Amino acid sequence: MSLSVTAATSADAPELAALAALTFPLACPPEVTAADSAEFIAAHLSEDAFAQYLADDSKRVLVARRGGNLIGYALLVFSPPSDPEVAEALRHLPGPAAELSKCYVHPAAHGTGAAAALMQAAVDAVVLSGCRTLWLGVNDLNLRAQSFYRKSGFVEAGRRSFTVGGQVFRDFILSLPLSPHGK
Numbered sequence: 001m002s003l004s005v006t007a008a009t010s011a012d013a014p015e016l017a018a019l020a021a022l023t024f025p026l027a028c029p030p031e032v033t034a035a036d037s038a039e040f041i042a043a044h045l046s047e048d049a050f051a052q053y054l055a056d057d058s059k060r061v062l063v064a065r066r067g068g069n070l071i072g073y074a075l076l077v078f079s080p081p082s083d084p085e086v087a088e089a090l091r092h093l094p095g096p097a098a099e100l101s102k103c104y105v106h107p108a109a110h111g112t113g114a115a116a117a118l119m120q121a122a123v124d125a126v127v128l129s130g131c132r133t134l135w136l137g138v139n140d141l142n143l144r145a146q147s148f149y150r151k152s153g154f155v156e157a158g159r160r161s162f163t164v165g166g167q168v169f170r171d172f173i174l175s176l177p178l179s180p181h182g183k
């Protein structure tokens with residue numbers, strides 16, 4: 001079955017919320033309780049939240065489908081980071097910078113190339129927008145994601161804090177330099 005990666009539309013919001021609820025816990029360290037995870041999902045990954053991301057000109061949602069089924073999504077944010085730790089980490093990197101705020105693939109599609117296709121589409125969109133750096137935050141303990149990002153060309157650029165359910169976790173900030181002709 002063929003894989004496609006396209007810009008999401010408002011019609012994708014219900015499926016996006018369902019996939020996000022399934023995949024968000026996979027990125028969390030063990031200290032994040034089910035209740036904390038559920039609270040984060042309700043606040044940031046609901047159907048309404050995705051409808052807002054889709055209506056926001058400074059954001060872009062990409063969806064990966066195989067045989068019509070949603071198997072992955074990415075959220076790009078094109079506004080400057082509000083977190084001072086991130087701003088400091090990006091200060092010496094080529095600007096403007098965009099954030100890969102979310103990159104999630106259904107567990108059944110891990111290791112199938114879907115994530116790489118999603119990443120390529122994200123990089124293409126960011127290059128087209130004129131940004132020169134793509135950055136992201138990834139939890140210390142999320143070794144699979146770190147490995148995927150590093151093989152996609154990301155390198156460590158700094159550290160930041162990330163709060164879930166009142167607990168503060170440390171993330172790596174990873175960055176990918178982009179040229180106007182692609183990464």
Ligand SMILES: CC(C)(COP(=O)(O)OP(=O)(O)OC[C@H]1O[C@@H](n2cnc3c(N)ncnc32)[C@H](O)[C@@H]1OP(=O)(O)O)[C@@H](O)C(=O)NCCC(=O)NCCS
Binds near residue numbers: 024104138139148
């Ligand atoms: C992150 C994600 C999108 C990557 O997609 P993927 O299909 O798993 O990525 P790939 O299989 O192409 O790459 C993962 C690599 O990590 C390796 N890996 C797997 N488990 C690992 C571990 N525990 N430690 C280190 N590397 C690991 C894999 O072997 C693979 O490397 P290889 O291709 O050289 O064999 C996907 O794993 C995902 O959705 N995870 C859950 C959500 C998440 O964590 N999102 C990121 C939030 S920042």
